Amino acid sequence: MTEQLPPDVITQLRAMDPAVTPELGQATWALLTPFHEKIGYTAPRIHRDLRYGDHPRHRLDVHTADGAAGRPAPVFLFVHGGGFTGGDKHVPGTPRYDLVGAWAVRHGWVGVTMTYRLAPEHTWPSGAQDVAGAVRWIRENIAGYGGDPARIVVAGNSAGAVHVASFVTGQGGGSLDGVRGAALLSGIYQLRPPGPGEPEHAYYGPDPGPAASTLPGLPDCPVPLLFSVAERDPGPFHAQAAAVVSAWQSRHGTVPDLVWVEGHNHMSTIASLGIDETALGVPLARFVERHTEGASA
Amino acid sequence: MTEQLPPDVITQLRAMDPAVTPELGQATWALLTPFHEKIGYTAPRIHRDLRYGDHPRHRLDVHTADGAAGRPAPVFLFVHGGGFTGGDKHVPGTPRYDLVGAWAVRHGWVGVTMTYRLAPEHTWPSGAQDVAGAVRWIRENIAGYGGDPARIVVAGNSAGAVHVASFVTGQGGGSLDGVRGAALLSGIYQLRPPGPGEPEHAYYGPDPGPAASTLPGLPDCPVPLLFSVAERDPGPFHAQAAAVVSAWQSRHGTVPDLVWVEGHNHMSTIASLGIDETALGVPLARFVERHTEGASA
Numbered sequence: 001m002t003e004q005l006p007p008d009v010i011t012q013l014r015a016m017d018p019a020v021t022p023e024l025g026q027a028t029w030a031l032l033t034p035f036h037e038k039i040g041y042t043a044p045r046i047h048r049d050l051r052y053g054d055h056p057r058h059r060l061d062v063h064t065a066d067g068a069a070g071r072p073a074p075v076f077l078f079v080h081g082g083g084f085t086g087g088d089k090h091v092p093g094t095p096r097y098d099l100v101g102a103w104a105v106r107h108g109w110v111g112v113t114m115t116y117r118l119a120p121e122h123t124w125p126s127g128a129q130d131v132a133g134a135v136r137w138i139r140e141n142i143a144g145y146g147g148d149p150a151r152i153v154v155a156g157n158s159a160g161a162v163h164v165a166s167f168v169t170g171q172g173g174g175s176l177d178g179v180r181g182a183a184l185l186s187g188i189y190q191l192r193p194p195g196p197g198e199p200e201h202a203y204y205g206p207d208p209g210p211a212a213s214t215l216p217g218l219p220d221c222p223v224p225l226l227f228s229v230a231e232r233d234p235g236p237f238h239a240q241a242a243a244v245v246s247a248w249q250s251r252h253g254t255v256p257d258l259v260w261v262e263g264h265n266h267m268s269t270i271a272s273l274g275i276d277e278t279a280l281g282v283p284l285a286r287f288v289e290r291h292t293e294g295a296s297a
Numbered sequence: 298m299t300e301q302l303p304p305d306v307i308t309q310l311r312a313m314d315p316a317v318t319p320e321l322g323q324a325t326w327a328l329l330t331p332f333h334e335k336i337g338y339t340a341p342r343i344h345r346d347l348r349y350g351d352h353p354r355h356r357l358d359v360h361t362a363d364g365a366a367g368r369p370a371p372v373f374l375f376v377h378g379g380g381f382t383g384g385d386k387h388v389p390g391t392p393r394y395d396l397v398g399a400w401a402v403r404h405g406w407v408g409v410t411m412t413y414r415l416a417p418e419h420t421w422p423s424g425a426q427d428v429a430g431a432v433r434w435i436r437e438n439i440a441g442y443g444g445d446p447a448r449i450v451v452a453g454n455s456a457g458a459v460h461v462a463s464f465v466t467g468q469g470g471g472s473l474d475g476v477r478g479a480a481l482l483s484g485i486y487q488l489r490p491p492g493p494g495e496p497e498h499a500y501y502g503p504d505p506g507p508a509a510s511t512l513p514g515l516p517d518c519p520v521p522l523l524f525s526v527a528e529r530d531p532g533p534f535h536a537q538a539a540a541v542v543s544a545w546q547s548r549h550g551t552v553p554d555l556v557w558v559e560g561h562n563h564m565s566t567i568a569s570l571g572i573d574e575t576a577l578g579v580p581l582a583r584f585v586e587r588h589t590e591g592a593s594a
Contacts, residue, residue, distance in 0.1 A: 002299055002579075004583075007586075007587070007590050010587070229552055231551075231554070233551075235550040235551065238546060238550060238551040238552050239546065239550070241542075241552045242542050242543060242546035242552050245538075245539050245542045245543075245552070246539060246542075246543060249535060249536065249539035253532040253535060253536070254528075254530075254532065254535040255526055255535050255538045255539050255542070255555075255557060256557070257528070257557045257559065258552075258555060258557055259557075260552060260553070260554045260555055260556075262554065262580070262583055262584070262587065263587070278579050278580070278582075278583045279583070282299075282575050282579045282580075283559070283575070283579075283580070285575075286301075286559055286575045286576070287559070289304075290304070290307070290559065290560070293304050
């Protein structure tokens with residue numbers, strides 16, 4: 001459970017240009033995929049492409065252990081990134097993002113990976129609505145897969161973190177019943193309108209408006225939160241993390257649960273699960289375990 | 298290596314009044330000492346009360362494995378807390394703070410625990426001078442105990458963190474040669490003069506003055522830093538952590554390596570080493586390993 005990447009791999013990660021580009025994704029996954037292949041990145045059972053809504057992107061995969069379960073298990077729902085306009089829960093032949101389901105199952109939970117509607121066709125708050133839809137599906141169906149509908153933790157990275165933040169602060173409607181925690185990995189919480197000469201935002205449009213920013217609502221969110229930022233995340237993600245710390249401290253007098261993901265970049269943070277557990281996996285698992293202890297439904 | 302406290306123990310810790318009082322210390326150690334007794338809190342060999350200076354408090358203990366070492370090991374130096382006026386490296390018959398030496402040795406390092414001069418007899422920057430003195434002693438002597446004088450990480454908690462911060466920002470003089478990192482656990486970095494009716498500070502006197510605060514210097518400190526704050530640290534420690542995040546982000550455009558110690562309080566953070574590794578031990582060990590890799594002296 002405490003697999004760790006060799007120091008030279010971290011050195012290679014740290015040497016990459018941290019800008020969030022397809023090249024960074026390619027280099028990161030090329031470097032890390034062999035480690036996932038070595039430990040195995042698929043759960044014993046994967047139930048693919050279950051529908052949680054009408055749109056073709058309203059699909060999710062459920063990852064479970066083999067055989068009979070005892071007590072219903074906590075459910076770990078993962079929302080992928082991709083700049084609001086791309087990404088998928090499952091890229092066949094790669095660890096993306098079956099690895100997250102496998103990691104959840106290894107911890108004794110049920111894993112769920114979901115796909116959602118994309119910009120520019122679908123704009124704010126469609127992402128939050130889709131997370132709400134997947135959570136509703138989980139509440140109604142996950143018992144059939146050994147999961148506990150009353151013990152759900154939702155995690156997202158990058159655009160996925162934005163959608164999860166948007167969901168837990170109520171932007172997309174839907175119920176938070178059963179949601180015991182949310183993990184926001186390398187997200188953006190304070191939006192700004194495009195500057196002069198900048199294109200309008202594919203998901204938020206020409207003017208996000210104050211209602212789209214989750215920063216003001218996050219410190220009062222009824223769901224326990226974990227934030228993370230990667231050592232090699234570009235500056236804007238660090239600025240967002242610092243803004244969250246400041247807003248949280250102003251509101252609660254404490255800093256939030258923030259994980260600084262040592263040695264990793266914007267792409268490798270989620271890829272570290274299972275193969276570099278001391279970076280993100282250990283504190284994230286502790287967060288899930290803490291908030292899913294105790295009575296179930 | 299990944300011992301974890303049972304959830305009910307964390308629940309008991311979380312239920313304690315977080316104010317930093319002797320009662321909190323007593324309750325915390327009463328709760329956690331049995332776990333240390335179970336795993337053992339003494340390294341195979343402890344060399345007690347070696348002198349690093351002329352004052353009776355200029356003493357340190359060196360904690361090592363039994364038998365012959367291979368390559369000289371990294372050295373982990375721990376500076377205890379105690380409100381500047383109390384505390385000791387070793388309270389006989391208790392895990393304080395042999396447990397830190399044992400934790401270091403379990404990780405393959407040499408542990409050193411030190412005592413320093415106390416206020417009000419000894420005032421700022423005597424603590425920084427004493428840390429510098431112990432580090433100098435390590436550089437000159439630790440090879441004889443299997444340690445590598447070129448790979449030292451210094452950690453302190455509470456007043457100990459203040460002294461370590463003071464040392465690495467140059468307040469006490471002394472060389473940083475061989476110091477590869479510093480871990481500042483629940484420290485105070487921005488001082489303020491006593492308010493009306495408040496007693497003067499035992500260590501800083503009536504007016505700390507801007508030179509005593511380490512916050513302005515920490516972001517430019519030549520030594521890599523890890524900060525931690527406990528979930529149940531009182532507000533002022535969280536305010537300090539938030540101030541560090543803000544200052545760091547302003548200076549570097551990134552947030553610093555900050556560990557939020559889940560479920561723990563001001564006293565139990567250091568007590569978590571060895572018995573609740575996923576709280577502080579895992580990220581702290583990763584920090585030490587990262588910064589002590591590579592060439593030695």
